[in-house]
Amino acid sequence: MSTPEAPAVRLRGLRKVYPGRPPVTAVDGVDLDIADGEFFSMLGPSGSGKTTVLRMIAGFEEPTEGTVELAGADATALPPHRRDVNTVFQDYALFPHMSVQQNVEYGLRVKRVGGAERRRRAGEALEQVRLPHLAGRRPSQLSGGQRQRVALARALVNRPRVLLLDEPLGALDLKLREQMQVELKAIQRDVGITFLFVTHDQEEALTLSDRVAVFNDGRIEQVGPAADVYEHPATAFVAGFVGTSNLLRDTDSQRVTGRTGTVGIRPERLLVLPDGAPVPGGRRSARGTVREVVYAGSVSRVVVALDGGGELIALQQNGSDATTDTAVHRGDPVHLAWRDEHVIDVPADPAVPHEGASNA
Ligand code: ADP
Ligand code: MG
Numbered sequence: 001m002s003t004p005e006a007p008a009v010r011l012r013g014l015r016k017v018y019p020g021r022p023p024v025t026a027v028d029g030v031d032l033d034i035a036d037g038e039f040f041s042m043l044g045p046s047g048s049g050k051t052t053v054l055r056m057i058a059g060f061e062e063p064t065e066g067t068v069e070l071a072g073a074d075a076t077a078l079p080p081h082r083r084d085v086n087t088v089f090q091d092y093a094l095f096p097h098m099s100v101q102q103n104v105e106y107g108l109r110v111k112r113v114g115g116a117e118r119r120r121r122a123g124e125a126l127e128q129v130r131l132p133h134l135a136g137r138r139p140s141q142l143s144g145g146q147r148q149r150v151a152l153a154r155a156l157v158n159r160p161r162v163l164l165l166d167e168p169l170g171a172l173d174l175k176l177r178e179q180m181q182v183e184l185k186a187i188q189r190d191v192g193i194t195f196l197f198v199t200h201d202q203e204e205a206l207t208l209s210d211r212v213a214v215f216n217d218g219r220i221e222q223v224g225p226a227a228d229v230y231e232h233p234a235t236a237f238v239a240g241f242v243g244t245s246n247l248l249r250d251t252d253s254q255r256v257t258g259r260t261g262t263v264g265i266r267p268e269r270l271l272v273l274p275d276g277a278p279v280p281g282g283r284r285s286a287r288g289t290v291r292e293v294v295y296a297g298s299v300s301r302v303v304v305a306l307d308g309g310g311e312l313i314a315l316q317q318n319g320s321d322a323t324t325d326t327a328v329h330r331g332d333p334v335h336l337a338w339r340d341e342h343v344i345d346v347p348a349d350p351a352v353p354h355e356g357a358s359n360a
Contacts, residue, residue, distance in 0.1 A: 011057075025218055040195065049218040090167045
């Protein structure tokens with residue numbers, strides 16, 4: 001039974017404790033609703049429980065507590081093949097002795113779908129991943145990105161309601177990964193299937209997702225639209241993990257920004273001014289000394305130790321006319337300038353961290 005307006009995936013009180021000495025609490029009370037057709041990412045450091053959540057949704061792992069609902073129906077006790085989901089893993093194992101076409105057809109063959117229908121649907125899936133011209137090749141004759149797309153076609157051919165993707169781009173080099181991110185987003189839009197995407201790469205999550213859940217130590221720290229999570233991190237952990245943290249704590253914050261508690265300012269919101277240069281109107285500023293300049297091609301990261309205490313990183317655009325005059329070097333006295341509306345008040349971390357909490 002499924003209800004049309006029910007979320008594609010609904011998790012309630014999901015926990016997973018792996019037995020052992022000591023037992024490992026991999027997932028520690030996760031509640032989540034993922035809407036039909038959404039591109040949703042689970043973002044978090046290695047070991048934060050993302051894969052375990054995915055495996056419980058797929059049915060490969062049994063929850064210790066809690067429920068998994070798919071399209072409004074309780075699926076907690078269903079075996080994997082009775083769930084309307086498919087998984088794409090990072091180490092997508094294609095059958096080396098089969099052609100691309102045969103690899104994609106394989107799942108349908110197992111389900112005893114007839115030959116003509118099988119070929120038609122495999123052809124369709126290969127079109128969706130833009131590979132129909134390579135149907136006759138063996139996996140060894142494909143590039144890494146092409147192989148990844150075959151793995152995707154192999155999952156799409158089953159027409160699942162939800163596609164689970166566990167760091168599927170992790171094995172690709174940076175350039176290819178960025179290309180595939182764009183492709184993946186386009187494919188998801190075309191097929192309209194709910195994508196539940198796991199990554200430890202914040203940029204990837206922000207680029208691809210409608211919404212993001214940030215995981216830390218088996219729990220969700222924040223759920224929301226990508227821009228919200230970036231602009232308004234709910235905890236210091238999220239501020240640090242999603243983007244450069246750039247936090248000022250307590251007395252440092254008080255002296256530099258005049259605010260109490262912990263605050264953050266994103267590096268791209270900070271202007272670095274050589275000592276003595278006028279501060280543009282509408283901005284606050286603070287004095288400091290350049291501790292480090294890290295060149296990164298189109299931008300440099302300028303680390304500034306503030307006179308008032310604490311340290312902030314500012315991004316400086318390279319190669320523009322403006323920066324030839326304003327380029328700064330290690331040891332230079334500078335001003336950092338910012339607009340008050342770009343100061344983020346970061347809520348304090350929960351007073352009682354649970355056992356095994358990482359000190360992020
Ligand atoms: P992530 O995907 O975010 O890297 P995982 O879900 O793989 O995190 O792992 C979460 C925690 O559970 C880690 O501490 C990991 O070592 C542990 N873990 C994962 N799988 C098992 C298992 N089969 N047995 C015991 N511990 C496990
Ligand atoms: Mg994982």
